[in-house]
């Protein structure tokens with residue numbers, strides 16, 4: 001996780017303790033190409049059955065982008081709880097993330113729409129009061145499959 005954080009422009013390099021706590025408390029998927037870690041997703045599974053999966057971060061190192069890694073990570077996340085919708089937040093100027101989210105929703109036969117900022121706790125969405133991310137909901141009917149290999153570091 002630290003290596004991916006160091007390589008990605010819009011993520012912070014976190015301490016080992018922070019990353020370990022995320023692995024212990026949340027759902028973290030690491031993507032590898034061969035033995036090389038190339039990306040990860042960080043997900044909070046809402047405590048209520050009616051809660052969505054909150055995708056707090058998906059990050060892929062620049063050298064591995066536009067090869068379907070993020071899409072595969074999101075697809076695996078979706079499989080974690082096929083009955084749940086998926087919530088995520090993006091900055092309006094993050095063109096890549098917006099396109100990815102749209103592509104992902106379509107790939108699982110779901111629809112994506114903006115929701116009010118007040119709809120979910122910022123902590124569940126994974127951003128701070130000072131950040132101007134805006135939330136989206138992906139309303140879906142079923143999951144999809146992918147062919148990449150993954151290490152499931154942990155889940156709640």
Ligand SMILES: CC(C)(COP(=O)(O)OP(=O)(O)OC[C@H]1O[C@@H](n2cnc3c(N)ncnc32)[C@H](O)[C@@H]1OP(=O)(O)O)[C@@H](O)C(=O)NCCC(=O)NCCS
Nearest residue numbers: 057058059060065066067068069070071096097099100103
């Ligand atoms: C956004 C990010 C995760 C995409 O990762 P990726 O592995 O390159 O994405 P994929 O290859 O799975 O892309 C799947 C689809 O998403 C869309 N997409 C992804 N990145 C895109 C970009 N930079 N511009 C336009 N569309 C993009 C495309 O539709 C793409 O399909 P295509 O390549 O067949 O056209 C990666 O650029 C990244 O880590 N950025 C920095 C961190 C970040 O901003 N994360 C998102 C907010 S949490």
